[in-house]
Each structure stands twice: as structure tokens, then as C-alpha cells.
Amino acid sequence: MARRFPDACARIVLGWDQASSVHTFEHGTVNSGLLQVLLEMRPALERYLMLRGAGAEEAEDVLQDVSLKLASASIGPVSEMKAYLYRMANNEFLLGRRSRNRRTRREEDWVGMNTGDPPELDERPSVEAQLIAGEQVQILQSVLDGLPERTASVFRRFRVDGEPQRQIAEDLGISVSAVEKHLARAYEAIASMRRRLDGDHMPARHLRSGARRDGI
Amino acid sequence: MESELQDGINRQAIEWHVRLRHGDDAVWAGFVEWLAEDPRHQAAYDFIEQIDLDLDKLLPLVRLEEPADNVEVGPVGGPARRWRWISAGILAASLVGVMFMSIGTGKSRFEIVTRPGEIRQLAISPGSEIVLNGNTRLTLDRKDPRFASLAQGEALFRIKHDAARPFTLEVGDNRIRDVGTVFNVVHDPAGVRVAVAEGEVIYNPGAEAVRLTAGQALVDASADNSVRVSDVAAPAVGSWKTxxxxxxxxxxxxxxxxxxxxxxxxxxxxxxxxxxxxxxxxxxxxxxxxxxxxxxxxxxxxxxxxxxxxxxxxxxxxx
Structure with missing residues (x-):
């Protein structure tokens, strides 16, 4: 279970499947409702992408990819169509960034080892990258070990096993917002560790990831 | 002031990130407005989103315990907790087939065997404990908590010092005497390896009497009679336990x-x-x-x- 999403790519693809709240799934049918909503939402999605730091052209590309996917994929009825399209646009945006970043910083991947990434020219990580990654794993381990048991368990079920928040809440007999609080606590612990690290070792890269994007 | 404001923004970014995962139309609309409020919001959200993406690569490499099982491995609690462990550990052990055998001196000695890949933690006396790695055979003495014998495999020892009664570990024909310490021992066909994380031990006190202090390791190769001492990173000693x-x-x-x-x-x-x-x-x-x-x-x-x-x-x- 823990290794169900070997890399970001797989998770992203799964992400929008999960998000779709698909009730029925008919092969070969295009969800014309979604295409219609996409047309109406285009300016809103464009605004969203620009707020996320995309350039005009990049936003255009992303939306192009979204509409291509919608037109070629069989997607059943979706209850929250706007949310669905936002999520899809976001995933396409990240995928695009990811492949672009890969081209530009192939040599210096922060966690560039042992991933399920498709093979690349530089598949074998440098010793240095291995050491850094090993260190990251150790630090992440200590952060997770330091979480309260309930928080750690909620985080594992959500982030590793991919259980929906509602299901976790029902199972534990707590509210969804209580589940959200556990998750926020876990992410806060991880983020503050990362902020400390970035402050120590690599000040610029991730804190100013926006700058890298703008420069593209 | 400034940093408090930034902390608040970072917290909001995380809350949005968690909520968006299953967010409906209204949540997304709210998120877009939040982004538009302040350019710092975008940077904060980028940061947490990137961290989450990076987790995809890191999470498969960390251990996340299933809740409430496992009495054998875990962070060390207070003494009371450790004592509960040994009883729970031995109970579990007897269920999965650890052997309690009488070896020599009456019936007080017993052997604990771990399966390959299994890790077991034992409290042998208050303040002293032993963690057994997989595929390991260790003999303990019910009447003498200051004795152990490692027939095969690897174990990490955390021993409370008692000047009047030093702890002695037998490793084949060799003896290790602790002087209050944390140390790791491997016994395999290649020989004996000892690494010290805290305190010190004496290897073969009657013979070579090699004194090892924290941050030192020793290799006694079975191929020759040499005993070599080298440096080791103390925090790394026994890290297999986790x-x-x-x-x-x-x-x-x-x-x-x-x-x-x-x-x-x-x-x-x-x-x-x-x-x-x-x-x-x-x-x-x-x-x-x-x-x-x-x-x-x-x-x-x-x-x-x-x-x-x-x-x-x-x-x-x-x-």
C-alpha cells in the first residue's frame, strides 16, 4: 500500500480520477457537460493559473491540454464540475512545470533518487544526491516519528494509503474538520522542518520556486 | 511581527492545501480569492504544494507504523514501559516460536531466536536493554542479568553501568565487557564486529584487552588473527533497529x-x-x-x- 504512488506523476493522474466523484462510467462517451463548463470557465481558470504564477502562454497551453483530455477521455458524471476542472487544470499545470523543471534542473534534483520516474539520461543519481536524499529521508522520518499517534495515523491513511478524508473521519468517529486539523498539523511539522533546512543549506531553490518559473 | 504574519499565511496555505484535495466548487472559488488577496499567498502555496509533491519520493523510503500493533520495535519509553515490553515481548515471542532452552548451568539460561527480518527488543533489567536484529541467536540467564551470549547475528546493547557487576557478553570465544555503554555487535562467519555509540567496552579483557570508546569500531576477522580498530559515526551505531x-x-x-x-x-x-x-x-x-x-x-x-x-x-x- 505504502508504495502505491511511486512518483508524483502516478499520483497526479490518480488525483483527478479520485476527484471526479464518478458514479457511472461509460466507455467511449465524452462528458459534454464538462466541456461546456470548461468553455464557460475559461477566463476563471486562466485567472487561477496566472495567480499560481503561470505566464499567459503557459496558461493557454495548460487549458489546451485540459480540453484535449476532456475530449478524448471517458469521464462519467461529475457532481462538482468547477472543482473538477480547477483540479484538472492544476494537475496539468504541475505536470507541465515538472517536465520543464526536469529539463532545466536535471542535474540537481533535490530528492533525485529511487523514484519511480521514467528512465532518463541521468537516471543514476550522483553520490552527493544520494547522500542528500538519505539525509532528507532520515529527517522526514524523525518528523513523522515526532507526531502524535493519532495525527501520524491520519496522515498515513490520507497521504500514503490515499483514503478520502470523509472515510477516515467516519472510521474514527470524528468530524472531517478534525481530520483536516490532524493533516494540517502533520504538514506544518514537515513544512517547518523543510523551512529550517532550506534556511540552513539551500536558501533559494524552493522558497523562491516562483522565480524559477517566471524565468522560463 | 512580520514573521508572525508570514506564519499565519503559511498556516492558511496548508489549510487550503488540505481542504482542496476533496474540495467542492465553493472551496475552489474561495481558494482563488485567497490567492488574489496577497502575492505572498501564492508563494506560500507553491511552497507547501512542492513539499507535498516531494513527499511522493520520500514517503516510500520512510517507515510508518501501523497503529497499535508491534510490541517489539518502537521508541524507548520510560522504565515502566520497557518492563511491560519484556513481558509482552516474551509472550509474543513464545507464540511465534522463540525457543526457551536450558543450556548448561541449571535451567536459568534460555535462548532467544529471531526470524530473518524480525527485530525484537528486550529489557533485561531496569535501565538495560538489548535489541536483536533478524536471524540472531542470543542466550540470556534468568538468574544473571549481567550475562549474555551472542551465538549468531547482530544485537544492540544499552547497558546501565554497575561497577560492582560489569556486564559481560560472550561472542563465540571472545568476551566483551562493558563499562556502561551503548554498543552494537555482529557475529557472522566473517568474524566479530563491535561498534560503540556511548561509553566504552573492553574487548577480550583477559587477552588483547582492546579498549573501545564511543565512536570507535573493531573488526575481528575470522580469516586471520588481526583485530582492527577504526572510527565510526556514533549516531549510526545500531541504527538498523529503526x-x-x-x-x-x-x-x-x-x-x-x-x-x-x-x-x-x-x-x-x-x-x-x-x-x-x-x-x-x-x-x-x-x-x-x-x-x-x-x-x-x-x-x-x-x-x-x-x-x-x-x-x-x-x-x-x-x-
Whole structure:
């Protein structure tokens, strides 16, 4: 279970499947409702992408990819169509960034080892990258070990096993917002560790990831 | 002031990130407005989103315990908790087939055997405990908590010092006497390896009497009669207990032996890379038995080698 999403790519693809709240799934049918909503939402999605730091052209590309996917994929009825399209646009945006970043910083991947990434020219990580990654794993381990048991368990079920928040809440007999609080606590612990690290070792890269994007 | 404001923004970014995962139309609309409010919001959200994406690569390498099982492995609690462990540990042990055997001196000695890949933690007296790695045989004495004998395998000792009654560990024909310490011992066909994390031990007090202090390691190779002392990173000593194997320029042959013990399999290294040094940390997942092929692939990648079945064992080869 823990290794169900070997890399970001797989998770992203799964992400929008999960998000779709698909009730029925008919092969070969295009969800014309979604295409219609996409047309109406285009300016809103464009605004969203620009707020996320995309350039005009990049936003255009992303939306192009979204509409291509919608037109070629069989997607059943979706209850929250706007949310669905936002999520899809976001995933396409990240995928695009990811492949672009890969081209530009192939040599210096922060966690560039042992991933399920498709093979690349530089598949074998440098010793240095291995050491850094090993260190990251150790630090992440200590952060997770330091979480309260309930928080750690909620985080594992959500982030590793991919259980929906509602299901976790029902199972534990707590509210969804209580589940959200556990998750926020876990992410806060991880983020503050990362902020400390970035402050120590690599000040610029991730804190100013926006700058890298703008420069593209 | 400024940083409090930033902390608030960071917290909001995380809350949005968590909520968006299953967010409906209204949540997304709210998120877009939040982004538009302040340019710092975008940067904060980028940061947490990137962290979450990076977790995809890191999470498969960390251990996340299933809740409420496992009495054997875990962070060390207070003394009371440790004592509960030993009873729970022994109970569990007897269920899974640890042998209690009478060896020599009356009936007070008993042997504990761990299966390959199993880790077991035992409190032998208040303040002293032993963690057994997989495929290990250790003899304890019910009447003498200051004695242990490691017939085979690896164990980490945390021993409370008692000047009047030093703790003695037998390793084959060798003896290790502690002077209040944390130390790790490996006993395999290649010989005896001792590494000290805290305090000090004396190796073979009656004979060579090699004194090892924290941050030092010793290799007593069975091939010759030499005893070599080297430096070791103290925090790395016994880190296998938490599923971590930490190396600094260790030969692949040693890495393979350690992996074999933890994963419960025999791994041999082809001669051409047996001495190739490896530096880094290998994290073993909790349950290797279920995930072995994946676990092996992951480790092989980290080592930059191929591990494949060869007859009854496994072979580590160059890529």
C-alpha cells in the first residue's frame, strides 16, 4: 500500500480520477457537460493559473491540454464540475512545470533518487544526491516519528494509503474538520522542518520556486 | 511581527492545501480569492504544494507504523514501559516460536531466536536493554542479568553501568565487557564486529584487552588473527533497529550481509564490486516479506547495482 504512488506523476493522474466523484462510467462517451463548463470557465481558470504564477502562454497551453483530455477521455458524471476542472487544470499545470523543471534542473534534483520516474539520461543519481536524499529521508522520518499517534495515523491513511478524508473521519468517529486539523498539523511539522533546512543549506531553490518559473 | 504574519499565511496555505484535495466548487472559488488577496499567498502555496509533491519520493523510503500493533520495535519509553515490553515481548515471542532452552548451568539460561527480518527488543533489567536484529541467536540467564551470549547475528546493547557487576557478553570465544555503554555487535562467519555509540567496552579483557570508546569500531576477522580498530559515526551505531542502515564508505559485501540479515535472505556480491564503497542511508520498510521484490528493487537502485535470484540465494551485480 505504502508504495502505491511511486512518483508524483502516478499520483497526479490518480488525483483527478479520485476527484471526479464518478458514479457511472461509460466507455467511449465524452462528458459534454464538462466541456461546456470548461468553455464557460475559461477566463476563471486562466485567472487561477496566472495567480499560481503561470505566464499567459503557459496558461493557454495548460487549458489546451485540459480540453484535449476532456475530449478524448471517458469521464462519467461529475457532481462538482468547477472543482473538477480547477483540479484538472492544476494537475496539468504541475505536470507541465515538472517536465520543464526536469529539463532545466536535471542535474540537481533535490530528492533525485529511487523514484519511480521514467528512465532518463541521468537516471543514476550522483553520490552527493544520494547522500542528500538519505539525509532528507532520515529527517522526514524523525518528523513523522515526532507526531502524535493519532495525527501520524491520519496522515498515513490520507497521504500514503490515499483514503478520502470523509472515510477516515467516519472510521474514527470524528468530524472531517478534525481530520483536516490532524493533516494540517502533520504538514506544518514537515513544512517547518523543510523551512529550517532550506534556511540552513539551500536558501533559494524552493522558497523562491516562483522565480524559477517566471524565468522560463 | 512580520514573521508572525508570514506564519499565519503559511498556516492558511496548508489549510487550503488540505481542504482542496476533496474540495467542492465553493472551496475552489474561495481558494482563488485567497490567492488574489496577497502575492505572498501564492508563494506560500507553491511552497507547501512542492513539499507535498516531494513527499511522493520520500514517503516510500520512510517507515510508518501501523497503529497499535508491534510490541517489539518502537521508541524507548520510560522504565515502566520497557518492563511491560519484556513481558509482552516474551509472550509474543513464545507464540511465534522463540525457543526457551536450558543450556548448561541449571535451567536459568534460555535462548532467544529471531526470524530473518524480525527485530525484537528486550529489557533485561531496569535501565538495560538489548535489541536483536533478524536471524540472531542470543542466550540470556534468568538468574544473571549481567550475562549474555551472542551465538549468531547482530544485537544492540544499552547497558546501565554497575561497577560492582560489569556486564559481560560472550561472542563465540571472545568476551566483551562493558563499562556502561551503548554498543552494537555482529557475529557472522566473517568474524566479530563491535561498534560503540556511548561509553566504552573492553574487548577480550583477559587477552588483547582492546579498549573501545564511543565512536570507535573493531573488526575481528575470522580469516586471520588481526583485530582492527577504526572510527565510526556514533549516531549510526545500531541504527538498523529503526530500519536504517547507515554507511560511510562501507564495502558492498558488508552492506549485502547486513541486508541479508534484515531481509532474511542470503545475498552474495560478485567479486568485482565486493569492495566498492557505499555511503548513504538505506531505509528498510517495516514489512519486507510482503514487499520483497519492490524492496529489493528500491535498495538496488540506491546502491547502483542489480540484485537478482541465483539458485537458492541472491546475487548483487553491477548495473
Amino acid at each position: 530500519g536504517q542502515l547507515v554507511y560511510s564508505s562501507a564495502p558492498l559485501s558488508q552492506v549485502a550481509a547486513d541486508l541479508g540479515r534484515s531481509l532474511g535472505m542470503e545475498i552474495t556480491v560478485v567479486p568485482q564490486i565486493a569492495d566498492r564503497p557505499f555511503s548513504g542511508t538505506l531505509i528498510l520498510s517495516g514489512d519486507a516479506s510482503k514487499q520483497l521484490p519492490m524492496e529489493l528493487r528500491r535498495i538496488a537502485r540506491a546502491l547502483g547495482v542489480v540484485i537478482e535470484p541465483a539458485g537458492g540465494h541472491w546475487l548483487m551485480k553491477p548495473l
